[in-house]
Every structure is written in structure tokens, then in C-alpha cells.
Amino acid sequence: MARPVVGIVGGGQLARMTAPAAQTLDIHLRVMAASADDCAAAVISDVVVGDHDDLVDLMAFAEGCDVVTFDHEHVPPEHLLALQEAGTAVRPGPAALVHAQDKIIMREALSRAGLPCPRWAEVSDADDVALFAEAGRWPVVLKVSRGGYDGRGVWVVESPAEAAEVMASTALKPGARWLVEEKVEFVRELSAQVARSPHGQAVAYPVVESLQVNGICKEVIAPAPGLSPERSARAQRVALDVAAALGVEGMLAVELFDTGQDVLVNELAMRPHNTGHWSIEGADTSQFENHLRAVLDLPLGSPAPRLPCTVMVNVLGGRYDDLHDGFLHVMARDPGVKVHLYGKAVRPGRKVGHVTVLGADPEVLLARARHAADFFEGTIDG
Amino acid sequence: MARPVVGIVGGGQLARMTAPAAQTLDIHLRVMAASADDCAAAVISDVVVGDHDDLVDLMAFAEGCDVVTFDHEHVPPEHLLALQEAGTAVRPGPAALVHAQDKIIMREALSRAGLPCPRWAEVSDADDVALFAEAGRWPVVLKVSRGGYDGRGVWVVESPAEAAEVMASTALKPGARWLVEEKVEFVRELSAQVARSPHGQAVAYPVVESLQVNGICKEVIAPAPGLSPERSARAQRVALDVAAALGVEGMLAVELFDTGQDVLVNELAMRPHNTGHWSIEGADTSQFENHLRAVLDLPLGSPAPRLPCTVMVNVLGGRYDDLHDGFLHVMARDPGVKVHLYGKAVRPGRKVGHVTVLGADPEVLLARARHAADFFEGTIDG
Numbered sequence: 001m002a003r004p005v006v007g008i009v010g011g012g013q014l015a016r017m018t019a020p021a022a023q024t025l026d027i028h029l030r031v032m033a034a035s036a037d038d039c040a041a042a043v044i045s046d047v048v049v050g051d052h053d054d055l056v057d058l059m060a061f062a063e064g065c066d067v068v069t070f071d072h073e074h075v076p077p078e079h080l081l082a083l084q085e086a087g088t089a090v091r092p093g094p095a096a097l098v099h100a101q102d103k104i105i106m107r108e109a110l111s112r113a114g115l116p117c118p119r120w121a122e123v124s125d126a127d128d129v130a131l132f133a134e135a136g137r138w139p140v141v142l143k144v145s146r147g148g149y150d151g152r153g154v155w156v157v158e159s160p161a162e163a164a165e166v167m168a169s170t171a172l173k174p175g176a177r178w179l180v181e182e183k184v185e186f187v188r189e190l191s192a193q194v195a196r197s198p199h200g201q202a203v204a205y206p207v208v209e210s211l212q213v214n215g216i217c218k219e220v221i222a223p224a225p226g227l228s229p230e231r232s233a234r235a236q237r238v239a240l241d242v243a244a245a246l247g248v249e250g251m252l253a254v255e256l257f258d259t260g261q262d263v264l265v266n267e268l269a270m271r272p273h274n275t276g277h278w279s280i281e282g283a284d285t286s287q288f289e290n291h292l293r294a295v296l297d298l299p300l301g302s303p304a305p306r307l308p309c310t311v312m313v314n315v316l317g318g319r320y321d322d323l324h325d326g327f328l329h330v331m332a333r334d335p336g337v338k339v340h341l342y343g344k345a346v347r348p349g350r351k352v353g354h355v356t357v358l359g360a361d362p363e364v365l366l367a368r369a370r371h372a373a374d375f376f377e378g379t380i381d382g
Numbered sequence: 383m384a385r386p387v388v389g390i391v392g393g394g395q396l397a398r399m400t401a402p403a404a405q406t407l408d409i410h411l412r413v414m415a416a417s418a419d420d421c422a423a424a425v426i427s428d429v430v431v432g433d434h435d436d437l438v439d440l441m442a443f444a445e446g447c448d449v450v451t452f453d454h455e456h457v458p459p460e461h462l463l464a465l466q467e468a469g470t471a472v473r474p475g476p477a478a479l480v481h482a483q484d485k486i487i488m489r490e491a492l493s494r495a496g497l498p499c500p501r502w503a504e505v506s507d508a509d510d511v512a513l514f515a516e517a518g519r520w521p522v523v524l525k526v527s528r529g530g531y532d533g534r535g536v537w538v539v540e541s542p543a544e545a546a547e548v549m550a551s552t553a554l555k556p557g558a559r560w561l562v563e564e565k566v567e568f569v570r571e572l573s574a575q576v577a578r579s580p581h582g583q584a585v586a587y588p589v590v591e592s593l594q595v596n597g598i599c600k601e602v603i604a605p606a607p608g609l610s611p612e613r614s615a616r617a618q619r620v621a622l623d624v625a626a627a628l629g630v631e632g633m634l635a636v637e638l639f640d641t642g643q644d645v646l647v648n649e650l651a652m653r654p655h656n657t658g659h660w661s662i663e664g665a666d667t668s669q670f671e672n673h674l675r676a677v678l679d680l681p682l683g684s685p686a687p688r689l690p691c692t693v694m695v696n697v698l699g700g701r702y703d704d705l706h707d708g709f710l711h712v713m714a715r716d717p718g719v720k721v722h723l724y725g726k727a728v729r730p731g732r733k734v735g736h737v738t739v740l741g742a743d744p745e746v747l748l749a750r751a752r753h754a755a756d757f758f759e760g761t762i763d764g
Contacts (some may be wrong), residue, residue, distance in 0.1 A: 001704070001706045001707060001709075002702075002704060002706065002708065003706060003725070016405070019401075019402070019405060019425070020405065020406075022403035023401060023402065024402075024720075024721070024722050024723070025709075025721060025722075025723060026705070026706070026723035026724070026725045026735075028424075042410075042427065043401070043405045043427065044427070045424065045425065045426070045427050046762040057742075068411070128563045159662045203717075284717070284718050284720075284740075285717070293713065298709050298710065298713055299710065299713035299714035299717065300563070300713075300717065301710075301713065301717050301718070302717040302718045304718070306688055306689060306740065307688060307689075322383070322384060322385075323383060323386065323408070324385060324386065324408070327383075327407075327680050327681075328680065328681065331675065331680055331681035331683065332681035333680075334587075335666070335667070335681065335682065335683050336666050336683070336684045338666075339405060339406070339407060340406050340407075340408075341406070341408035342408070343385070343408045358666075358688065373459070
């Protein structure tokens with residue numbers, strides 16, 4: 001084959017972090033960014049500025065790409081279908097991706113496939129929510145089926161009045177509906193990532209533990225400490241089954257609740273995912289490389305961990321506008337910490353980078369990674 | 383500090399492989415390439431095409447760079463001095479770099495510092511060579527002091543007549559002179575890499591074993607198998623002493639002969655080096671990241687190996703014009719092999735990529751890496 005050309009719709013940090021993997025395999029990366037200021041645009045030569053809601057822009061972007069894939073789930077399903085019908089390889093394809101775009105379609109498909117979900121129902125008003133809650137108990141989790149991410153579009157409501165207030169004050173995006181889910185009592189959150197290729201090969205990464213703060217992934221420990229081999233195999237099996245049932249091509253992240261007895265599927269993402277950033281240094285093949293290999297239908301790389309434990313902590317926008325000011329302290333204090341800055345303007349709570357530390361003892365690694373992240377965020381001084 | 387801007391003169395694979403490290407730390411990389419087709423130009427957004435022999439081009443390139451460093455040793459020392467005098471931070475500086483540019487100046491400095499070198503002498507004709515050989519024995523190694531690399535500019539000569547023929551048929555570049563060295567009986571070649579920063583911090587990488595074929599690095603095993611702790615410490619000490627004695631800023635590779643009794647310095651390179659490519663996956667901090675950290679005077683990263691053994695094998699231009707054709711076989715056969723392609727046109731014997739395998743047993747890793755490299759080169763079929 002000639003040098004492969006992979007188009008990524010979206011110019012955020014996931015596209016940006018795909019660049020090193022693409023370069024290493026001499027894969028040409030083309031990115032469709034919403035603006036020339038998108039953080040991927042700074043490091044990728046072939047950037048097309050365009051609107052992912054505009055089919056004409058998408059068609060022009062896809063011209064010459066061997067495959068088109070995504071940094072986010074925001075491209076309208078009908079545009080993806082049109083691209084596919086025009087002969088573009090779109091991976092994951094629209095029939096799969098819709099499950100990461102619409103939580104109701106996802107819940108229906110997983111329930112049909114017998115995969116473990118929280119109890120859920122589509123609702124149209126607060127009365128429906130109350131009816132659902134009566135069968136269980138308050139609080140419940142109210143969600144919009146489309147358009148939410150990083151905790152947006154999700155509300156924990158305690159009463160019919162609260163549900164009514166949320167529903168009255170939220171404008172649904174076109175095609176979006178309401179659903180409600182039981183609030184799962186979990187001991188922790190897990191993430192099971194798999195890569196799956198069009199010819200059906202799949203590999204499962206070690207199951208990781210993730211800590212979410214205000215709906216945003218803050219910490220990941222790989223593999224999840226103390227997870228029994230049975231529970232780990234169960235989580236990987238669920239993720240592989242989701243990938244096969246939905247026909248995923250590329251990386252799939254299945255976010256799971258660990259209830260202590262079993263796992264339940266919380267969310268899906270069909271792209272590299274925050275809970276897989278540890279794999280850049282921590283696995284034989286990073287999620288970014290395996291996403292490229294999967295969408296190009298190349299044999300997948302080993303997802304095996306290199307060291308007994310890898311910890312990743314996100315850096316969120318905090319006190320400092322210029323994160324480079326943190327280099328001297330962070331690098332001098334801990335020569336082993338791996339710093340990743342995304343080149344994004346710092347805004348409070350925004351994901352602007354992450355740090356990774358590799359070793360053996362999760363507690364030690366967490367303390368080291370937290371110190372570095374806290375310093376970049378400005379919540380500690382040294 | 384604001385986002386640092388590092389300028390690299392030279393657009394080859396060393397500049398190219400610096401891009402991921404720069405991106406990760408949100409360091410802006412600017413490359414001066416001899417042509418827009420240089421392999422670094424394909425992956426770096428900020429490329430200036432210019433002539434490294436032209437001071438005007440160099441001055442324009444340096445404008446706005448926080449520091450200027452190098453992918454090769456070909457910039458004339460007087461231009462580097464002029465840049466430095468104009469206020470540009472040049473690292474390594476011309477006073478250091480000249481030792482990697484001129485083998486006579488290097489031998490003089492190392493001999494003065496008491497560092498272990500082969501017996502050597504400057505020569506101007508075949509009679510001088512014969513005189514040198516009489517004090518030892520034939521064959522001897524005849525070298526041009528400037529302009530040689532990857533085995534070019536080096537001849538093993540067996541007799542005065544052969545020396546005379548080489549000297550008569552070789553046009554010396556401006557400033558170049560002849561030197562002769564004893565042909566060292568070595569049991570293997572080693573490479574000791576260190577990073578050194580302007581403020582004098584230095585870190586030493588594990589000493590590696592390298593196999594050179596026709597003057598080109600072909601295989602590297604990190605760390606060097608069976609190297610005694612004493613010999614390893616000696617090699618690291620020599621490299622640290624070279625870096626301090628010559629005032630190196632950035633990465634330094636000291637290629638060494640392991641004579642079985644001691645080590646002798648063969649060559650120096652003041653930049654990331656082929657014998658350090660294993661560090662991309664194999665060390666806590668790659669040589670490319672530490673080169674950036676060093677030239678920016680940031681604290682250096684840990685050079686510790688992540689796994690007991692890492693093996694790198696170069697891919698040289700061979701039977702296939704399109705290396706991507708090798709992906710299916712190489713990736714399917716060995717999901718753990720890390721493939722690096724440089725995006726260069728394939729020409730026989732040219733360095734066009736490398737493969738890296740990590741694990742424990744050097745023999746097993748060598749066999750895996752050789753298989754992948756041989757397949758890309760077309761010397762085996764599967």
C-alpha cells in the first residue's frame with residue numbers, strides 16, 4: 001500500500017495525541033479543525049478548517065483520505081451516512097457510532113444484546129421520571145440522549161419537582177430525547193478499552209480504575225488495583241461483546257460501574273479516550289496507535305502493560321495561564337514524571353494536559369502524579 | 383516562561399523524531415530543512431527551507447528561536463560563532479560542537495583531558511602514515527578530520543601504497559586534515575549517552591552495545607549484555623567527563639571500543655544518536671525529550687530503562703520501495719514490535735526506519751527485531 005492517509009474530524013487533544021503514533025508509522029494525518037487555533041492544528045501540517053455540521057465541508061475533507069475517523073462524536077449521523085454512500089471509508093461507521101452519540105439507542109442495543117446496564121427508561125416528562133423512580137428510589141439520573149459530554153447533559157435529581165425544573169430549563173438539541181437511569185451504588189468506576197478492526201480482530205486493554213470529579217475524568221490507575229481476575233475478565237468480555245454487537249471499528253472505551261458484585265455499562269466512546277492516555281507510555285501499543293491500526297484494518301498491536309502499574313492524572317485549567325511555568329519545579333522534583341501539555345488556552349476546569357507515572361505501587365505513583373498535576377493547576381506551591 | 387521555541391538545523395530523521403517529544407511538552411519546533419522533501423518537513427508545521435552553509439539563511443531561521451540546535455554537524459563553526467555573537471543561544475555551542483565536527487580537534491582535547499583514546503596522529507602524507515604504523519602495526523585507520531559520517535571518510539589501509547592511493551584520490555573539504563589511528567582490536571562496540579544542560583546537570587543513559595555494519599549502526603542492545611558494573615560505570619564516567627570537558631549542552635553520544643580490558647573513545651556526536659533510538663520506548667525519558675530539556679536548560683528527565691532489555695534494529699533501504707507493504711506481515715507476526723518509518727525515499731543501504739522490541743532476553747528480542755527489519759528490507763519473505 002502507499003502511505004496511508006487518515007482523516008480525523010475534530011482538532012482537539014485526541015487528534016493531537018494521534019500525531020506521534022501516525023508519524024512513527026509514516027501515516028499521513030489530515031485533521032478537520034473547527035478553527036486554526038485548535039490544539040491539534042499546532043502540530044499537524046495538513047489541517048483543514050471546516051464545520052463538522054456541514055456536509056460540503058466533510059465531503060471536501062474526506063477527498064483523498066483512505067479512511068475518516070473522529071476526535072469526537074459530534075458529526076451528525078446523516079452526514080456520516082452520506083459520506084459512506086459517497087464511497088468514503090468511515091470508521092467507526094455511522095451504524096456503530098450512533099450508539100456513542102445517542103444514549104437511548106445505546107441502551108436499547110445493549111439491553112437487546114443482554115449486556116449489563118443500569119435500569120433505565122426513556123421519559124418525556126417529570127411524571128415519567130416519578131413513575132420510574134417509584135419502581136426504585138430517588139435520586140435518579142436524568143440524561144439527554146444526545147449532545148452531553150464531560151458531565152454535561154447529566155443531572156442527579158432528587159424529586160419530581162427537580163426533574164421538572166431540569167427538563168423545563170433545558171433546550172433539547174435536534175434529535176435528542178430524555179432518559180432516566182437508576183443511580184447505581186458503585187464502589188468505583190472502571191473503564192474497559194478494546195480495539196476492533198473491520199476484519200473482526202479485537203484486543204482488550206487492561207481494565208483500569210478511573211476517578212471522575214464533577215463528571216470529568218481526573219485520575220486513572222492501570223490496571224485497576226485489586227480487581228479480581230474474574231471481574232477483570234468479565235469487564236473485558238463485556239467490552240469485546242459491545243464492540244462486536246455494535247460493529248465498532250477503532251478504539252472503544254466502555255465506562256463501567258463496579259458495583260462490588262458485577263459491572264454495569266455507564267457510557268461508551270468510540271475513539272481514543274481519556275481513560276486510555278496511560279497507554280502512551282504504559283502499554284506496548286498506545287490507544288492512539290491501535291486506533292490508527294484498527295481504522296486502517298491493519299493487525300492490532302499488543303495492549304499489554306509494560307510495567308506493573310501506570311497512573312495518569314489530568315491537568316485541569318487552574319491558577320496559571322502559562323503551564324510551562326510549572327516545568328522547573330515538576331521536572332526537578334520528579335525526573336520520572338511524564339508531562340503532556342495540549343497547547344490549549346487555560347480556562348478553569350478545562351482539560352489542558354495530563355501527567356503519567358510508571359512503576360509498581362499505585363499509592364506511590366498516585367502521590368507523585370497528583371503532586372505534578374496539582375502544581376500545574378496551582379492548588380499547591382511546591 | 384512562554385511556550386518555548388526550539389530551532390533545529392537539519393530536517394532528517396533526528397529532527398523528525400524530536401517532534402513527538404516537543405509536542406508532548408508543548409514546545410514549538412521550527413526546522414531548517416535543506417528541501418521541503420526532507421523527512422522532518424512532513425511532520426513539522428514550522429519548516430524553513432534554507433542552506434545551513436549560508437549565514438543569512440541561518441540568521442533568518444534563528445530569529446524568534448529561544449535556542450538553536452542541530453540534527454547534524456554540518457553547520458560551519460564560523461557561522462555558529464556569528465549566530466552566537468548576534469545573541470542567539472546555540473546549543474551545543476560552537477566551542478563544544480567543533481569536537482564533533484573535527485576529529486583532530488576532538489583527539490587533541492580528549493588526550494589533553496586524559497580520556498582514553500586509540501593511539502593517533504595527524505598525518506599529511508603516506509610517509510607519515512608509514513611512520514605511525516611502524517610504531518604499531520598494519521592495518522591502520524586513515525580518517526579525514528571533517529565531513530565524514532556513517533562510515534564515509536574512514537579507510538582501513540594495509541600499506542603505505544594503499545594510504546597513498548586513498549590520500550591522492552580524496553579531495554579534502556575546506557578545513558579538513560588527515561589523521562591516522564591504530565586499528566583497535568575490540569570485542570564489541572559500546573555507546574555511552576549523556577544529556578548535559580547549560581547549568582551543568584548531567585544524566586547518563588545505560589551503556590548500550592552497538593553493532594556497526596559497513597560503518598552504519600545496524601543493531602543496538604540496551605543495556606549492553608554482560609557488561610560488568612565496573613566497565614559500565616567506567617564508560618558512563620568517560621562520557622560524563624567528555625561532556626564536562628568539552629562543555630556539551632544537549633545530548634552527547636560517545637561511541638566506544640570495548641577492548642575487553644578497557645574502553646577507548648571512537649567517535650562523538652552532540653545530538654540525539656542512532657544508538658539512542660531504543661530510548662523512545664525503552665527509557666523513562668527518550669534521548670529526544672532530554673535533548674530538548676537540556677538545550678532549554680530545563681531539569682533533565684530520568685534516563686532509567688523501563689524494562690530489563692530493549693533491542694533496536696535499523697531498517698536500511700532494500701528490496702521494497704514502499705515500506706508500508708511490510709505492515710501486514712510484521713504487525714500480524716509480532717504484535718509487540720514497534721515500527722518506526724522515517725518517510726524517506728528508499729535507497730539501498732539508506733537508514734529509512736528502525737524497529738524496537740522490549741522485554742528481558744536479548745537473544746529473543748534480537749531475533750524478533752531482526753525478523754521485522756529483514757522483512758522490511760526484503761532479505762526474507764516471511
